[in-house]
Amino acid sequence: MLHIINRSPLTNSALESCLRIAQSGDILLIEDAVYGATTGNAFEPKLREALGRFRIYVLQPDLEARGLADRIIEGVSPVDYGGFVDLTCTNTSCQSWL
């Protein structure tokens, strides 16, 4: 399953809830959730821990918009819009954690 998160982990519990409940699969961070994929963020330890269970992707245009494209946590894969579409196709289902 593809899990899509669009809220910053420092102000919203969506990513934390996803990591608590989902067992494995793909996670795509978009919009304000991309902050969770950056180094030095207080959520970084939890995200690094999750890399052992999930493949984690981050939408590159959203990172660039926020001036943080040079701070992706190692192990998180940047994708473009085409990559976003690919993820929705390679997974049998997806969930947006609103």
Next chain:
Amino acid sequence: MSEENSIKKFMFVNRKAPYGTIYALESLEVVLITAAFDQDVSLVFIDDGVYQLKKGQQTKGIETKNFSPTYRALEGYDIEKLYVEKESLAARGLTEDDLLVDVTVLDRKEMGELMNQQDVVFSF
């Protein structure tokens, strides 16, 4: 009423990241309106609001207006009081050098005191 008495202390509290919601842009719009009335304006950036001031924003890929240069133009409207909470910066791995405009960094206690001195507080 004398002119001096008609000037109030306005604070704009920014706690949202840019682009994901409309709050940051809307705050800027109201700040610019307030500036036109010659008020004593302070902008504060707390929590994810500090991300509004991050250098290097490139919004071409999301086809959204990059409004971050506007923060640098505020000086031209006599808005020079920009405050950032120290703890919010630290929690996001940011330092003053990451910000696109000169700010005063306050700790949480100083921020609270500044808030207490205001006549009007707008929260975004």
